[in-house]
Amino acid sequence: MTVGCTIGKLAKAVGVNIQTVRYYERLRLLGPSARRPSGYRIYGEDEERRLRFIKNAQALGFTLQEIAELLNLRVSTRARCGDVQRKAEGKLRCAEAKMQALQALARALRNLIRTCRAGQPIEHCQILHHLEKEQVSAEQA
Amino acid sequence: MTVGCTIGKLAKAVGVNIQTVRYYERLRLLGPSARRPSGYRIYGEDEERRLRFIKNAQALGFTLQEIAELLNLRVSTRARCGDVQRKAEGKLRCAEAKMQALQALARALRNLIRTCRAGQPIEHCQILHHLEKEQVSAEQA
DNA sequence: CTTGACTCGGTACCCTAGTACAGGGTGTAG
DNA sequence: CTACACCCTGTACTAGGGTACCGAGTCAAG
Numbered sequence: 001m002t003v004g005c006t007i008g009k010l011a012k013a014v015g016v017n018i019q020t021v022r023y024y025e026r027l028r029l030l031g032p033s034a035r036r037p038s039g040y041r042i043y044g045e046d047e048e049r050r051l052r053f054i055k056n057a058q059a060l061g062f063t064l065q066e067i068a069e070l071l072n073l074r075v076s077t078r079a080r081c082g083d084v085q086r087k088a089e090g091k092l093r094c095a096e097a098k099m100q101a102l103q104a105l106a107r108a109l110r111n112l113i114r115t116c117r118a119g120q121p122i123e124h125c126q127i128l129h130h131l132e133k134e135q136v137s138a139e140q141a
Numbered sequence: 142m143t144v145g146c147t148i149g150k151l152a153k154a155v156g157v158n159i160q161t162v163r164y165y166e167r168l169r170l171l172g173p174s175a176r177r178p179s180g181y182r183i184y185g186e187d188e189e190r191r192l193r194f195i196k197n198a199q200a201l202g203f204t205l206q207e208i209a210e211l212l213n214l215r216v217s218t219r220a221r222c223g224d225v226q227r228k229a230e231g232k233l234r235c236a237e238a239k240m241q242a243l244q245a246l247a248r249a250l251r252n253l254i255r256t257c258r259a260g261q262p263i264e265h266c267q268i269l270h271h272l273e274k275e276q277v278s279a280e281q282a
Numbered sequence: 283c284t285t286g287a288c289t290c291g292g293t294a295c296c297c298t299a300g301t302a303c304a305g306g307g308t309g310t311a312g
Numbered sequence: 313c314t315a316c317a318c319c320c321t322g323t324a325c326t327a328g329g330g331t332a333c334c335g336a337g338t339c340a341a342g
Contacts (some may be wrong), residue, residue, distance in 0.1 A: 017300075023299075039307080052273055073263060101201050148289070159289085160332075204329090
């Protein structure tokens with residue numbers, strides 16, 4: 001539990017660097033925390049949750065910019081759950097497209113390995129052929 | 142079609158910046174192209190394919206370094222085929238790991254999307270609540 | 283032959299997501 | 313009271329992946 005804890009404790013609890021916490025504060029991903037008279041930041045459970053949120057969303061492939069948007073949705077009273085859903089769906093589509101392309105690349109690599117094992121020249125390897133097409137169509141929020 | 146075209150045409154055809162093409166050349170992702178007597182680079186279909194490959198592989202999350210390795214796989218002569226084979230196997234494992242990570246990511250996202258009831262006000266959004274939990278568990282190539 | 287678009291190389295700069303370090307103040311156990 | 317760990321601000325730096333700008337040369341349509 002992190003109630004009224006310092007930045008070091010918070011960072012450790014969530015598994016990030018102290019500088020990273022301050023960095024997020026600068027980017028306004030974390031609001032300005034309460035301070036002791038000495039100037040020491042003090043954090044509570046809310047901030048810990050928020051920080052975890054950032055880390056997790058990042059692991060899901062959201063950029064800090066996108067995470068800021070998600071966090072802002074949360075405080076906007078007019079925002080609906082569907083807004084978040086749409087963003088998540090965008091990321092999902094993106095992930096699926098990537099998987100397909102990787103599938104193709106993996107096929108090409110297996111092919112290459114097989115050809116190689118057979119001792120055949122690799123002049124006409126398939127690696128390029130699968131990925132040199134116009135668009136893999138990935139990315140985009 | 143880009144046969145014997147200049148750097149500008151190539152860049153436009155593939156949708157990258159001219160500087161980026163030169164940058165890739167510096168990084169040896171693109172070989173030194175042929176030149177006109179004036180020094181102008183001239184490119185053909187091979188280079189266009191290669192450039193497309195780079196862009197697509199990048200969209201799949203490979204770093205330029207890794208892409209260089211992928212590209213080198215096919216240039217290596219059969220002289221050290223076992224070598225190529227080993228590298229290809231490494232890249233294959235890498236691709237498979239990426240797919241697994243994406244699979245986990247997609248699962249997590251689908252889960253979140255499923256629990257989301259689109260019309261709800263944002264305070265009830267399960268996606269956001271979930272992201273505050275200890276671990277979402279996805280990522281890492 | 284001129285003019286405007288294009289290219290050359292080189293250097294300097296941008297963004298993202300941090301991380302490190304300096305010089306100083308605070309908190310607390312012994 | 314003294315260590316020593318911790319915190320403060322500010323600035324600088326990293327790595328990766330580009331972009332921008334400069335002065336100078338080149339190309340091709342009119």
